[in-house]
Amino acid sequence: xxxxxxxxxxxxxxxxxxxxxxxxxxxxxxxxxxxxxxxxxxxxxxxxxxxxxxxxxxxxxxxxxxxxxxxxxxxxxxxxxxxxxxxxxxxxxxxxxxxxxxxxxxxxxxxxxxxxxxxxxxxxxxxxxxxxxxxxxxxxxxxxxxxxxxxxxxxxxxxxxxxxxxxxxxxxxxxxxxxxxxxxxxxxxxxxxxxxxxxxxxxxxxxxxxxxxxxxxxxxxxxxxxxxxxxxxxxxxxxxxxxxxxxxxxxxxxxxxxxx
Numbered sequence: 001x002x003x004x005x006x007x008x009x010x011x012x013x014x015x016x017x018x019x020x021x022x023x024x025x026x027x028x029x030x031x032x033x034x035x036x037x038x039x040x041x042x043x044x045x046x047x048x049x050x051x052x053x054x055x056x057x058x059x060x061x062x063x064x065x066x067x068x069x070x071x072x073x074x075x076x077x078x079x080x081x082x083x084x085x086x087x088x089x090x091x092x093x094x095x096x097x098x099x100x101x102x103x104x105x106x107x108x109x110x111x112x113x114x115x116x117x118x119x120x121x122x123x124x125x126x127x128x129x130x131x132x133x134x135x136x137x138x139x140x141x142x143x144x145x146x147x148x149x150x151x152x153x154x155x156x157x158x159x160x161x162x163x164x165x166x167x168x169x170x171x172x173x174x175x176x177x178x179x180x181x182x183x184x185x186x187x188x189x190x191x192x193x194x195x196x197x198x199x200x201x202x203x204x205x206x207x208x209x210x211x212x213x214x215x216x217x218x219x220x221x222x223x224x225x226x227x228x229x230x231x232x233x234x235x236x237x238x239x240x241x242x243x244x245x246x247x248x249x250x251x252x253x254x255x256x257x258x259x260x
Contacts, residue, residue: 013075018255020076020105023069025251027052027108028194032244035224039237048220049108053115066116070109077105079260127219131208141209144217148205155198162191167250171257183253186246193243200227 030052038047046054056062056069083089084098134140134147161167167187174180200223208217218225228237 016075017079019072021251021255023072025248029245029248030055032241035241039234046221047224049111053112057115066112069112073105073109077102128214131217132214145206145209148202151202152199155195158191158195162188186250189243190247190250193240194247
């Protein structure tokens with residue numbers, strides 16, 4: 001009986017973790033839509049996670065979707081944390097990645113929970129506030145710069161993972177036929193676009209450290225705003241926005257076919 005109960009619990013946990021990937025896909029699609037509106041000059045909300053959750057909250061079943069997202073992100077974060085702590089993830093580098101992913105998903109759960117409770121300041125404002133606090137620490141500017149460099153490296157890895165199709169290693173298999181080809185393309189484009197967005201976020205952290213100005217480290221929304229102001233910025237932002245939507249689509253595929 002205990003074995004059956006353990007298997008049922010394991011299955012429920014796995015379903016929750018897969019739902020976390022689906023929720024992540026929805027968030028990325030909405031961020032992509034918000035970024036597209038920003039590029040076209042019609043955006044009103046923040047083009048980041050908090051903006052995406054606010055968009056969900058405004059729909060008829062928004063509260064239900066947000067509560068499901070909270071549970072799903074907690075399940076996925078806990079799954080990643082367990083893999084990191086137990087050694088199931090494999091090598092030390094893989095365990096570190098799982099630990100970092102656990103933090104990301106648990107933060108997403110916290111952001112969704114804050115929004116469904118009627119709160120939720122923008123992610124950019126939270127990033128600026130935390131950066132300011134970090135700068136007050138000994139060697140704070142160095143730490144902020146180091147965070148920026150680390151984020152740039154993560155962004156570069158995302159671009160590499162997409163273009164080299166390394167993301168296929170995260171899948172048990174691909175759907176057959178046209179669906180599989182679309183999923184592969186979504187992974188390539190999505191990872192590359194997310195990598196570019198993360199790279200800009202990292203650069204803003206480095207600039208904030210150099211200028212001793214935490215307001216310049218403004219998270220994903222600030223990065224997309226900065227991208228829009230670059231030469232040919234609106235065109236670049238449209239491409240990144242479409243790429244983020246594609247990444248959301250890939251996340252949906254991973255929810256169904258991904259390795260856990």
